Amino acid sequence: MDYELIGITVLWTFLYGYLIVASIDFGAGFFNYYSALTGRGPIVKKVINRYLSPVWEVTNVFLIFFYIGLVGFFPSLAFYYGTALLVPGSIAIILIALRGSYYAFHHYGNRESLWYQFLYGATGLLIPASLSVVLTLSEGGFIDVSGDEVQLNYAELFTSTYAWAVVFLAIVSVLYISASFLTFYAHKAGDSSAFNLLRKYALFWSGPTILASLLVFVSLREHNPDHFQRMLDMSWLFGLSLLFFAGAVYLIWKKKRLGVSFILVMLQFAAAFYGYGASHLPYVLYPYVTIYTSFTNDTMALALILAFIAGLMLLVPSLYLLMRLFLFDNDYVKGKK
Amino acid sequence: MFEYDPVLYSRILTGLTLAFHTIFSTLGVGVPLLIALAEWIGIRRNDDHYHLLARRWARGYIITVAVGVVTGTAIALQLSLLWPNFMQVAGQTISLPLFLETFAFFFEAIFLGIYLYTWDRFKKKIYHLLLLIPVALGATLSGFFITTVNAFMNAPLGFTMENGVLKGVNPLLAMFNPATPTKMAHVLSSAYLTSACVLAAIAAFMILRGREHVYYKKALRLSMTVAFVCAISTAVIGDLSGKYLAEYQPEKLAAAEWHFETAEEASLILGGILDENNEVKYALEIPYALSILAHGTPDAEVTGLEEFPEEEWPPLVVHYFFDLMVGIGMFLALVSFVFMVMKWRKKSNELNRVLLWLIVSTGPLAMLAIEAGWFFTEEGRQPWILRGYMTTAEGATTSGYVDIMLYLFIALYAVLAVSAAAVLRRTFKANPAERELEKLGMK
Numbered sequence: 052m053d054y055e056l057i058g059i060t061v062l063w064t065f066l067y068g069y070l071i072v073a074s075i076d077f078g079a080g081f082f083n084y085y086s087a088l089t090g091r092g093p094i095v096k097k098v099i100n101r102y103l104s105p106v107w108e109v110t111n112v113f114l115i116f117f118y119i120g121l122v123g124f125f126p127s128l129a130f131y132y133g134t135a136l137l138v139p140g141s142i143a144i145i146l147i148a149l150r151g152s153y154y155a156f157h158h159y160g161n162r163e164s165l166w167y168q169f170l171y172g173a174t175g176l177l178i179p180a181s182l183s184v185v186l187t188l189s190e191g192g193f194i195d196v197s198g199d200e201v202q203l204n205y206a207e208l209f210t211s212t213y214a215w216a217v218v219f220l221a222i223v224s225v226l227y228i229s230a231s232f233l234t235f236y237a238h239k240a241g242d243s244s245a246f247n248l249l250r251k252y253a254l255f256w257s258g259p260t261i262l263a264s265l266l267v268f269v270s271l272r273e274h275n276p277d278h279f280q281r282m283l284d285m286s287w288l289f290g291l292s293l294l295f296f297a298g299a300v301y302l303i304w305k306k307k308r309l310g311v312s313f314i315l316v317m318l319q320f321a322a323a324f325y326g327y328g329a330s331h332l333p334y335v336l337y338p339y340v341t342i343y344t345s346f347t348n349d350t351m352a353l354a355l356i357l358a359f360i361a362g363l364m365l366l367v368p369s370l371y372l373l374m375r376l377f378l379f380d381n382d383y384v385k386g387k388k
Numbered sequence: 389m390f391e392y393d394p395v396l397y398s399r400i401l402t403g404l405t406l407a408f409h410t411i412f413s414t415l416g417v418g419v420p421l422l423i424a425l426a427e428w429i430g431i432r433r434n435d436d437h438y439h440l441l442a443r444r445w446a447r448g449y450i451i452t453v454a455v456g457v458v459t460g461t462a463i464a465l466q467l468s469l470l471w472p473n474f475m476q477v478a479g480q481t482i483s484l485p486l487f488l489e490t491f492a493f494f495f496e497a498i499f500l501g502i503y504l505y506t507w508d509r510f511k512k513k514i515y516h517l518l519l520l521i522p523v524a525l526g527a528t529l530s531g532f533f534i535t536t537v538n539a540f541m542n543a544p545l546g547f548t549m550e551n552g553v554l555k556g557v558n559p560l561l562a563m564f565n566p567a568t569p570t571k572m573a574h575v576l577s578s579a580y581l582t583s584a585c586v587l588a589a590i591a592a593f594m595i596l597r598g599r600e601h602v603y604y605k606k607a608l609r610l611s612m613t614v615a616f617v618c619a620i621s622t623a624v625i626g627d628l629s630g631k632y633l634a635e636y637q638p639e640k641l642a643a644a645e646w647h648f649e650t651a652e653e654a655s656l657i658l659g660g661i662l663d664e665n666n667e668v669k670y671a672l673e674i675p676y677a678l679s680i681l682a683h684g685t686p687d688a689e690v691t692g693l694e695e696f697p698e699e700e701w702p703p704l705v706v707h708y709f710f711d712l713m714v715g716i717g718m719f720l721a722l723v724s725f726v727f728m729v730m731k732w733r734k735k736s737n738e739l740n741r742v743l744l745w746l747i748v749s750t751g752p753l754a755m756l757a758i759e760a761g762w763f764f765t766e767e768g769r770q771p772w773i774l775r776g777y778m779t780t781a782e783g784a785t786t787s788g789y790v791d792i793m794l795y796l797f798i799a800l801y802a803v804l805a806v807s808a809a810a811v812l813r814r815t816f817k818a819n820p821a822e823r824e825l826e827k828l829g830m831k
């Protein structure tokens with residue numbers, strides 16, 4: 052494997068990590084608000100808070116990590132996307148800022164407020180929608196490059212079926228991933244009323260998730276036939292993803308082995324996400340930039356990879372400790388600690 | 389009215405975001421040290437007041453961390469959005485510390501999460517304290533890494549530029565450039581100083597409000613001791629920073645001192661104004677002091693601005709920022725010194741109202757010194773974004789709508805500032821230390 056591929060694989064893995072942990076968090080915010088509105092707030096609140104409180108900051112770091120890694124490994128991308136994304140990027144920042152701080156204010160400031168919960172729930176859906184724009188743009192057709200001039204074509208973006216399909220997919224996947232995780236967590240906590248409610252949510256959102264994925268496939272064929280063709284070459288990965296999906300939904304429906312079912316959900320998204328990413332290569336901004344034209348110098352690449360390995364040796368044990376204390380410690384999950 | 393200029397708006401927006409972030413990140417770097425000290429003393433002396441102190445400080449800290457995290461995220465992303473050309477070059481040369489910084493955040497975030505939720509989970513109290521070490525270390529390291537990036541902008545090293553093409557990149561050399569040692573030491577030391585002053589100011593204010601409990605006195609003594617040590621070290625390192633400037637960025641030092649002609653036995657200028665012929669008026673001059681600050685001896689020669697083309701002069705207002713920072717630095721050292729002496733001499737009462745009010749003022753003043761110091765160093769680098777290689781105008785975005793983004797961010801920071809203040813106030817008002825002491829059965 053060359054440095055370029057190692058670099059993009061590392062980054063893609065962090066983006067995948069962000070996709071999972073952030074989805075859990077984003078969806079939890081929405082369910083929290085939705086059930087508060089429908090008078091079922093107390094049922095799910097405990098489960099959600101218990102898990103989210105210790106980890107919210109960690110979620111944010113995944114995003115930063117991906118972004119800084121991108122600038123480090125592929126500096127020219129900073130130029131293209133940085134110029135094109137000023138407005139959507141700034142809006143995403145503002146949403147993230149509101150969400151993070153209001154979560155802390157609500158939670159540590161010890162005051163219940165429906166308004167905070169609304170902010171927290173609404174931003175949870177808007178952030179994935181606005182971040183998904185980056186993936187849409189990478190398909191080409193929305194960014195015009197001529198010499199040093201880079202411009203985002205808003206009219207094109209807002210009228211594109213493909214762009215809207217991606218937004219739809221982002222939102223429903225968030226709800227589906229989150230609900231299936233929280234189902235598992237509620238089950239572990241032995242909280243049966245929360246479990247029943249969350250299980251319903253998980254089953255409800257599984258259908259739209261598959262529908263949205265199909266929509267994205269179909270509209271990509273119109274939008275970027277080249278990429279669509281390469282995706283067909285990897286269709287086994289997408290088929291695998293579908294299998295994982297079927298398995299996960301079956302287990303949730305049967306109320307069996309919920310831990311395994313969440314792992315299947317993760318595998319479902321992993322297969323589709325890596326399939327999408329691998330078929331996108333070598334382009335990172337179609338058709339202008341590939342991983343080879345935007346890559347940093349070899350010295351920096353090596354330094355970053357070494358730093359990454361050293362960092363992992365520090366992080367993996369710490370993450371393990373975090374999970375042991377808050378995710379796999381039965382007394383904690385059940386609220387006895 | 390104005391013509392739209394993305395460079396100008398990008399500069400204002402960057403300055404605004406950083407100025408706001410630095411309030412929280414400075415506390416983010418410094419406060420864990422104080423929490424750790426309090427918890428450690430609590431364990432060693434078996435004194436529960438210090439435990440409660442650590443707990444309450446941590447409770448306020450988490451709110452400031454939250455705002456630090458979200459504004460930090462904002463500026464990290466804004467660097468690419470507003471300075472895409474600069475980031476393209478920076479990405480190739482100085483992304484190693486940026487990358488390492490995220491690891492430091494990660495590390496800090498994980499252990500902070502654990503620390504906050506495990507106050508009573510360990511049988512041995514010392515385990516809980518041990519969790520704080522990675523938090524304090526992570527915060528300090530992230531301050532260190534980001535400061536090396538800024539140092540690199542001031543003293544770029546570790547690459548060569550041939551006809552606009554970057555060659556021979558050496559990430560470690562770029563990171564450990566000549567500006568790094570003084571900058572890093574000064575930033576960290578001033579962050580500890582400022583955090584100690586802010587916490588001392590709160591304790592002093594509570595005592596002035598009539599709170600009698602010994603808990604507040606312990607808080608005040610601990611934070612003032614840290615403030616004293618760090619005030620001295622900040623001033624000493626500040627002096628070394630001056631020597632760094634004299635050697636590597638003489639134009640910045642000259643602009644800070646309105647030192648136009650190269651001369652020996654240069655005097656330091658305090659305050660004053662400049663007339664249209666660049667003559668200094670109404671200023672206080674301290675003979676030889678500039679030569680001492682720059683090179684350590686009274687007769688040394690100090691480079692003046694005349695040796696640089698005028699379009700490369702930094703804006704001359706940096707003089708006031710420099711004076712403000714140094715003035716406050718002296719004041720902080722003095723106040724904490726007086727407090728230490730009075731505490732040490734049993735006869736005198738260090739809790740007299742005048743001294744307490746002076747201590748209350750050190751909190752906001754220290755924060756002001758941080759802002760002044762950064763505005764000095766960032767404005768003093770102008771017109772360069774990467775000194776000697778790329779100007780700020782070359783680094784900026786060409787995109788439209790930066791002005792509208794600026795207004796959006798002003799609104800965002802206003803909302804965050806107001807809500808953070810309100811939440812902090814409410815948290816501590818609703819649950820005063822006395823009530824908690826009582827609940828825990830302490831006297």
Ligand code: HDD
Nearest residue numbers: 571574575578623626627629630714717757758761762765
């Ligand atoms: C509480 C805050 C504080 C205090 C009391 C001082 N400083 Fe400072 N100073 C900073 C906070 C700071 C800072 C915010 O941390 C800066 C801005 C950028 C930097 O590297 O550190 C800084 C920069 C800075 C620089 C520029 C370094 C550069 O551009 O590379 C010099 C020469 C000094 N300081 C010198 C001093 C001296 C002689 C002080 C005497 C008391 C002093 N500072 C007190």
Ligand code: HEM
Nearest residue numbers: 399402403406407410534535537538762766767772773780
């Ligand atoms: C946290 C304290 C800081 C404050 C208050 C601060 C303040 C400012 C201000 C006022 C400007 C605008 C200068 C001008 O254009 O006239 C600026 C520019 C800038 N700063 Fe800083 N800064 C801080 C730290 C940093 C650090 C640590 C970095 C390094 C990553 C950095 C990177 C930049 C960049 C890239 C610009 C834009 C280019 C320029 O204007 O020269 N800043 N900052």
Ligand code: HEM
Nearest residue numbers: 111112412413416417453456457460461463464493527531
């Ligand atoms: C003197 C300058 C700076 C210092 C001392 C500093 C320090 C810190 C610290 C300690 C935090 C953790 C939050 C907290 O504990 O409050 C933080 C957050 C953050 N800072 Fe800064 N920072 C500085 C400037 C910058 C600059 C220029 C950048 C841009 C690259 C930046 C990027 C970030 C990011 C991305 C976060 C959020 C990390 C997360 O998600 O946890 N900081 N900063």
